[in-house]
Amino acid sequence: MQLLIIEDDAETAAYLMKGLQESGHVAEHAATGPDGLQQAQAFGYDALIVDRMLPGLDGLSLVRELRRIGNATPVLFLTALADVDDRVIGLQNGGDDYLAKPFAFAELLARVQVIARRRAAPAPEMTLRVADLEMDRLKRSVKRADQSIALQAREFRLLEYLMLHVGQVVTRTMLLEQVWGYHFDPQTNVIDVHMSRLRTKIDKHSAQPLIHTIRGAGYCLREP
Amino acid sequence: MNKIRLLDTTAFRLAMRYAGFVCLLTIVCFAVIYWTTISQLQTQIDAGLRAETAALTRLYGLRGISGLQQTIAALSTTKGLAASDSGDAGPRQYLLTDSHYASLAGSLTKWPAGISGVGMVWATLRIRAQHNQPGLDPEQHHFELRAVAVALPAGYHLLIGQSLDELIELRETILTLTIAAVLLVLIVGTLGGALVGRSVVRRLQTVMHTADTIMAGDLTQRIPEEYRRDEFDALASKLNAMLTRIEQLMKSTREVTENVAHDLRSPLTRLRGRAEMALMKNADSVRQREALQKAIEETDGIVATLNAILSIAQIESGARREWTAVDLTAVCQDAADLYEALAEEKDIHFTTEISEAVSIRGNRQLISQAIGNLLDNAIKYTHQGGAVSLTLAQQDQGAVVSVNDNGPGIPAELRERALQRFVRLDVSRSQPGNGLGLSLVKAVAEQHSAVLTLEDNQPGLRISLSFPNTPV
Numbered sequence: 001m002q003l004l005i006i007e008d009d010a011e012t013a014a015y016l017m018k019g020l021q022e023s024g025h026v027a028e029h030a031a032t033g034p035d036g037l038q039q040a041q042a043f044g045y046d047a048l049i050v051d052r053m054l055p056g057l058d059g060l061s062l063v064r065e066l067r068r069i070g071n072a073t074p075v076l077f078l079t080a081l082a083d084v085d086d087r088v089i090g091l092q093n094g095g096d097d098y099l100a101k102p103f104a105f106a107e108l109l110a111r112v113q114v115i116a117r118r119r120a121a122p123a124p125e126m127t128l129r130v131a132d133l134e135m136d137r138l139k140r141s142v143k144r145a146d147q148s149i150a151l152q153a154r155e156f157r158l159l160e161y162l163m164l165h166v167g168q169v170v171t172r173t174m175l176l177e178q179v180w181g182y183h184f185d186p187q188t189n190v191i192d193v194h195m196s197r198l199r200t201k202i203d204k205h206s207a208q209p210l211i212h213t214i215r216g217a218g219y220c221l222r223e224p
Numbered sequence: 225m226n227k228i229r230l231l232d233t234t235a236f237r238l239a240m241r242y243a244g245f246v247c248l249l250t251i252v253c254f255a256v257i258y259w260t261t262i263s264q265l266q267t268q269i270d271a272g273l274r275a276e277t278a279a280l281t282r283l284y285g286l287r288g289i290s291g292l293q294q295t296i297a298a299l300s301t302t303k304g305l306a307a308s309d310s311g312d313a314g315p316r317q318y319l320l321t322d323s324h325y326a327s328l329a330g331s332l333t334k335w336p337a338g339i340s341g342v343g344m345v346w347a348t349l350r351i352r353a354q355h356n357q358p359g360l361d362p363e364q365h366h367f368e369l370r371a372v373a374v375a376l377p378a379g380y381h382l383l384i385g386q387s388l389d390e391l392i393e394l395r396e397t398i399l400t401l402t403i404a405a406v407l408l409v410l411i412v413g414t415l416g417g418a419l420v421g422r423s424v425v426r427r428l429q430t431v432m433h434t435a436d437t438i439m440a441g442d443l444t445q446r447i448p449e450e451y452r453r454d455e456f457d458a459l460a461s462k463l464n465a466m467l468t469r470i471e472q473l474m475k476s477t478r479e480v481t482e483n484v485a486h487d488l489r490s491p492l493t494r495l496r497g498r499a500e501m502a503l504m505k506n507a508d509s510v511r512q513r514e515a516l517q518k519a520i521e522e523t524d525g526i527v528a529t530l531n532a533i534l535s536i537a538q539i540e541s542g543a544r545r546e547w548t549a550v551d552l553t554a555v556c557q558d559a560a561d562l563y564e565a566l567a568e569e570k571d572i573h574f575t576t577e578i579s580e581a582v583s584i585r586g587n588r589q590l591i592s593q594a595i596g597n598l599l600d601n602a603i604k605y606t607h608q609g610g611a612v613s614l615t616l617a618q619q620d621q622g623a624v625v626s627v628n629d630n631g632p633g634i635p636a637e638l639r640e641r642a643l644q645r646f647v648r649l650d651v652s653r654s655q656p657g658n659g660l661g662l663s664l665v666k667a668v669a670e671q672h673s674a675v676l677t678l679e680d681n682q683p684g685l686r687i688s689l690s691f692p693n694t695p696v
Contacts, residue, residue, distance in 0.1 A: 085544075102527055104520075154561050180562060184535070184593045185528055187600050187661060193565040 001025045001046040001116055006036030006062065007078065008054050012101075016049065019105045033057025040066055045073050047116040049108070052079040052090070060093045067094040074115040076108070087183065106217030110169040117168065128163040131223050133202065133210055135163055144202060154179065155198050162211065162221035171218035195219055228425045235424045239417020246409045254402040261398070262391065266370070269386045270346070273372045276316070276384050277344070284376050292382075293329045296320050300331040315387050317369060323379030332383065336371070339383070345373045349385065368392065427456050431463070443471045476540045480533055487658075488526055495522040525658075532660040539667040544587055552582040552623055552691075555592050556616045563599040572603060573611040582616055582623045585694045586672045594668040597661040598627040598687050606631035606684070622693040630684035639678040665689070 003025055007013040013029045020027040028045075030036035033056040040048055040062075052059040063075050077090040077098045087098045096115040099108055128135040132145045140156060142149045151159065157179050162170065172191040176182050195211070203209040208224040230236060284292045296318045319330035327333060336349050349369040371385035430448055437445040446467060447460040498519035502512045538544055560576045567574035584591075595614075602612045606629045613628045634642050643666045665687075669676040675690040 085546075102523070104524070180558065182562075182592060182596075183589055184596075185531065186562070186593075186596050188566060188604065190562050190566050190600075193569050194562075196569075197565055 001113075002043070003027045003047050003049060003112065003116075004030060004036070004040055004043070004045045005049045006030045006033070006040070006054060006059070007049070007051040008032065009051070012051075015105075016108070019109070023109055031055075033059070033062050037062050037065060040073060041069070041071060047074045047076065047112050049076050049078060049112065050095075052077055052086070060090070063094045074118065076112055076115055078103075078108075104171075104216070106169065106214070107171045107173065110171045110174060110217060113168050114165060114170070114174070117165075124164055128160070128166075130163055130166050130210060130221060131208070132206075133163070135160060144206060147205070149201055151198075151201065155194070155201070158194060158198055159202065159221075162219065165221070167220070167222045169214050169217050169220045174218070228428065230418060230421050230425065233421035233425055236417040236421035239413055239420060243409055243413020243417070246413065247406045250405045250409055251402060254398060254405065258395070258398045258402075261394065265391055265394065269370050269388075269391075270372075273370065273384055273386055277372055277374055277382070280382060280384070281374065281376065284380075284382075289328075289376075289378070289380060292376075292380075293320060296329040296382075300329070317371075317383075317385040317387070319381075319383040321381045321383075323381075325381060328380070330383075332385070335381065335383065339371070339373045342375055347371050347373070348388070431460065438467065443467070443474060473541055476537055480537045483533060484530070487529065491522055491526045491529070495519055495526070498522060529658045529660070532658055532664065536660060536664050536667050539590060539664070539671055542671060544590060545671065546587060547585050548588065550584055550586045550588045550591055552584055552591070552616060552625070553578055553580055555588060556595060556614060556625060559592060559595045559599055560614050562596065563603060566600075567603050567612055570603060570606075571608050572606055573609075574603075575611070575613040577613065577615040577617075579616050579618050582618045584623055584672070584691045586691075587668075590668045590671070594665045594689065595625060595627070597665050598689075601661055602627050602629040602631070602685070602687075605629070610684075619690075621690065623691045624688055625691075626686055626688035628681050628684065628686045630681065633680060633683060633685045634678060636680070642678065643676070 003020055005013055005016050005020075005027055007016065007029070008031050010031070013031070017027045017029055028039065028043075030039050033054040035056075036048075036050070036054065037057060048063075050059045050063060054062070057065075059077060059079075063077075066073065066075075074096045075094065077095045078101060079086060079090070079098070080101045090098045096118070097111045099111060126137050128137065134143045135141075137160065142151055142156065142159065158175065161175065161179055172189065175191050175195075176186065195213075199209075199211050203211060210221055210224065212220050212222065214220050280292060280295070283295055287295075299316070300318050317331050319332040319335060320328045321335055322328055325335040327335075332351075336347075336351070339345050339347055347370075349371050350366055351369055368388040368391075369385035370388055371383055373381060373383045376382055427450075434445050434447045446464045449457050449460045449464070451457065498515045501507060502515035502519070507515070556576070556578045560574075560578070564574050599612070599614060606612055611630050615624075615626050615628070617624050643662050666676055668674075669689055673692050675688075677688045677690070679686045679688070
């Protein structure tokens, strides 16, 4: 992926650049709001990582301006403001996702990949297939190797989210936000318990597991 | 402390302005009374004189000059002839002269100058008093006389006068009364203004005194209310409510600062230790990696604690009061759904009893988080194979959410302490946590005017959140 980091803190920017390059992405950096806006307009990036507080032009205004001129590049906001209201404001102003500093690099990478692919992906099918796992989203039924699997409503939504993001790493926070709609830290890692239950149902009778734990990041559902 | 000068108070100025207005009104009133009374009296005097003149003229016609002469001589020592008719009791003066204005009879000695003897002439005379004149106060040097002169047939002249003493006396009485009334109004107005001003100043001074104490640093001071249900009490109670809120915010800010300083010290020390371990000469790359991994975990813990502190402070400050209708039934079901898995893993029997269609006004995220924290705690502190339940009931007073467990519970004397920040009753710290879970629940409860109660579940703990009935 080609990414642009608009961030005034040189150290954070260097750390992001290094991490993204190591993960096989091409990353560029702009240190001020106006530079970032110009670069974002000039090249077709797959996603932008934008700090909220920037010299010259703040992140919110930058993204508003991009959206105004019809540039739909996905945007992940970075911010030191970890308020729920700030998150909402970021999303209202054309951001696609929001991450509070300090963050784990794995969390950032997972989120950037999700928003970058969201724009590119065609409208999701009513039937999702990953290897021999099949989900009918209309009938709300799941089969693995033609064996029907009974899932509870929440387990179904969890699996659905994983299948929609097949091959991508999804973090625990992303699952908590997307599947449960909770924007807070539930202290204990309840997500792990739910994932292990889902795993038991999906992978128990198969030699080839589909759900993988990515250490220090989260989970990934992928073809064997 | 700023002293308020009595004469500068609004109350006093208003009272003075009002007194001035009343004075003006009093003067106008008395002036009207004065003019009407005086003119009425003058009309009466003139009518009396006219009647007397007519009577004496008739007498002259009947009995001639000698008869008139006799009558006037007699009258000069007593009252007027027609006095009883006019109802006027003032002493009268008479003078009957011949055609050369030489006196023939009467109490006046000399025909006054300037009055001609033709027809009927009216005049107000000022006459020097003579000591021997009857009916006149000998002490007075001058007196005023309302007089009428008529020319009688055959050249005689008759002058009848009525003393204006009574009129003058009345005039003076009215003037005195006016002055007295004005003075009275001024005195009462000034005194009243001063009294009202003083009471206002006194009550304001208690407010200012409180403000001074608070500015000096004592935020617990409150303005004394006098329970008169007047505007001052209304103001005092509003100011007191504001002060309570400010005190709360100050307290919360101070606590946050203190807690951050105090409670981040130990994780930061550990973090520093891990970094140093990674740098040690004899550390191989595996141990270095391990130390760095631990350092990251420690950092995450610090961030989580910071977020929790800020989140509680934010909730307490009321910054997250974006209230909407919250489907409490759904919130409870979602929370149960999330934590049920956790309970099952620990082999805890988890049950729910959630009433249908219970809604309140509030912040869904906050309420979810509070219920989540309660369930998390209950599951964390209940032994394996225990029981935890979540109930939601719509009672008369409002919706009640309770989380019950049969774990170790909290002794009654420690329940209040359990709600304080960073307090962990589990001294061994065998469970992960930052001691902020229940503080957050308490803050959420307070923002929603809900009552948070900790009870003995016999055995175990029962924590209830009782929301007030609010229109959704």
